[in-house]
């Protein structure tokens with residue numbers, strides 16, 4: 001267990017106690033005491049912006065399963081997950097999951113890929129999702145489905161789970177060491193970047209042909225799009241100035257617009273970051289990792305390897321360039337923005353707050369509610385500055401039983417336009433839909449952030465909720481996961 005006295009939210013039965021606990025942490029998380037149902041529920045309000053109409057305020061975050069075929073096609077497990085996406089009743093499906101624009105750009109050999117030979121499979125995922133959505137809500141009116149297009153950059157492992165094949169834009173003083181990259185490890189050349197941009201153009205056209213409503217040009221979590229934003233030390237036209245670091249985005253967007261004019265474009269953005277964290281070795285108990293602490297970085301000031309961080313105190317947020325980036329999205333007429341933070345690889349506590357760490361993580365560096373509040377507060381500030389952009393918020397799953405109360409308040413008070421759910425989708429996809437219908441919450445299905453959905457893929461197994469979802473609990477993978485966890 002954590003070295004910090006963290007209140008387990010599963011033991012908190014009444015909303016007033018939750019509210020008091022949040023206040024005692026010195027953070028602000030909006031939370032309604034009473035859930036509203038039917039027409040009066042803020043979660044049921046449609047969103048209209050430009051030509052976009054989204055039927056309610058519930059969004060499904062991209063949730064990869066590490067369960068496709070080595071050829072990039074979906075498997076039965078992938079279909080099961082997309083059924084859950086549809087069954088959530090959410091009218092905004094953001095990305096489905098990370099889908100690689102090329103084989104080399106895959107994060108693992110089981111990541112989905114968009115190509116001519118996977119079109120049929122991806123089309124089936126969309127069909128399954130829509131069918132399930134109709135079953136839950138009675139209509140597909142106002143349903144918007146996007147695909148998250150990605151290249152995994154520094155985190156590419158296209159051929160074997162155990163074989164990293166990083167494609168990097170610059171040398172990073174901390175992350176290169178973690179990946180064992182030497183000083184002369186090759187950088188992606190400008191010509192190689194242009195090929196990757198062309199892959200985005202080509203695959204956006206495929207997405208349009210498949211009937212998807214938008215593509216997300218992924219700029220988060222340490223993958224390639226995100227790495228461009230922090231490429232301060234890269235030379236040439238894709239590095240250095242803000243203009244150069246956003247050239248990738250602008251060139252991708254221009255080609256997507258030319259090739260696939262009916263598609264809307266969205267961007268999932270790590271709006272802020274912090275330096276890489278590691279377990280505190282002095283606080284490790286019985287071989288279990290200690291709480292997260294920042295890597296030593298005093299010698300790296302001003303810090304030139306981050307985006308949305310204060311260069312003089314890189315564990316602190318600086319939104320100056322984030323705001324510049326959102327202005328650019330407005331200029332480019334990109335209305336759909338999904339805000340997230342950091343990376344699951346080097347600072348998972350800010351990205352996906354959890355009580356229990358994944359196998360490659362650390363015990364919470366802070367009460368995870370503080371991490372939730374941080375993402376919510378940044379989203380609120382950005383929404384305030386950019387009222388015309390359509391924002392999806394992230395990191396709500398840790399709120400557990402109080403997710404509906406917080407989601408309702410966040411939308412009602414205008415903190416965010418749509419509430420995105422990640423891990424909760426794996427266990428209880430309809431939670432917000434149920435709440436907005438006045439149905440009682442099924443507490444046994446609530447995600448408790450045990451992190452097996454991240455640990456399983458770290459062990460080369462499909463992701464899913466092993467503790468709560470009988471589909472995984474009784475699967476052939478459950479025993480393998482148990483054995484793999486026992487070894488670490």
Ligand SMILES: Cc1cc2nc3c(=O)[nH]c(=O)nc-3n(C[C@H](O)[C@H](O)[C@H](O)COP(=O)(O)O)c2cc1C
Nearest residue numbers: 061062063064097098352395396397421422423453
């Ligand atoms: C198993 C798993 C798979 C994920 N896959 C993706 C993905 O494909 N693309 C992405 O942008 N984020 C992905 N994420 C991050 C989630 O979309 C989300 O940002 C994160 O889980 C925090 O939201 P939550 O608190 O609702 O879980 C994944 C997270 C988990 C746990």
